[in-house]
Amino acid sequence: MKNQLKVPLAFNSDRVIVKPADASKDETYYCPGCGDVLVLRKGTKKIPHFAHKASDSCSNETIIHSLAKKSIAEVVDQFIRNKSASPIVKRRCSVCGDLHEQKLPQTVSAVSVERKLNTGFIADVALSSNDEVLAVIEVLVTHEVSKNKAKLIGIPFIEVSGEEILKDPMNWYPLKDYFKPFSCTRCESAKREFWHKLQEVSNSTGITLPREYYRTTTYRCWKCKKEILVFDWPGNRDRNATPNEPRPKSIQYRYSSTVKHKYWANTCPYCRQIQGNFFMFSEPDSNFFGFQSGEDTVEDYQHDMLVLAVRHDTF
Known part of the structure; x- marks a missing residue:
């Protein structure tokens, strides 16, 4: 019998990310990885969490990947609608190598998860303007973006750690940076x-x-x-x-x-x-x-x- 799978965050019925501490037992919550209904474990003795039985169709890696994509999309959407500041991309100057903070450009007007590009590649998160994809954010959990995959993307992109995004979705530390060269x-x-x-x-x-x-x-x-x-x-x-x-x-x-x-x-x-x-x-x-x-x-x-x-x- 497989052990129960702990789920750090869940989707509510509106597909909004919910923390266990903020969840109510009167609501229904869903696994970000496989869509199964979750059980809310929330009492006085244990740290609040969501759970469902582990299965071949769902894993911690799948859950982290799905949550990170959704987290990125949510903070970008808040920025687009002027409800929050821009997420910050921590980038190194291509000349001096110093680390600097770069905001998203105001030209970004839409964000989508699992967007199919003209090359056939399905991007984890796509930033667009007038339906033209400007940049892509790929989420690393277990498999990094290969050189062949990077060529297939065909537009500026960065790769970020899914676990780090869940810790702080407003600050992105690229593991790979294929955005346009940046100078401080x-x-x-x-x-x-x-x-x-x-x-x-x-x-x-x-x-x-x-x-x-x-x-x-x-x-x-x-x-x-x-x-x-x-x-x-x-x-x-x-x-x-x-x-x-x-x-x-x-x-x-x-x-x-x-x-x-x-x-x-x-x-x-x-x-x-x-x-x-x-x-x-x-x-x-x-x-x-x-x-x-x-x-x-x-x-x-x-x-x-x-x-x-x-x-x-x-x-």
């Missing part, structure tokens, strides 16, 4: 100041400031000690890829007596000396120290420039 206020501020600095150096050197492809920062020429702009680009250092046009005029195909061959190099617009890759990317006080450009995409470019902005702000 400090990093965004550093970005604005960095662009202002780059424009200053661009004006003084006469080197046009590129707005895409070229990762740009400032550097002190080893020869004349003047502040100049230097650039990196996808494939530069692993295969000395030919830089795209239009190319900043300070990037020149020059012979280096140090490496004994020609390559595409940054040069100083004042004294025309080559600014060697080894020193630019290996000196700890260089903004390019340890840096590697991402792919030739808008997203990678924007991320790389944010990284360089924060480094410039730090050094």
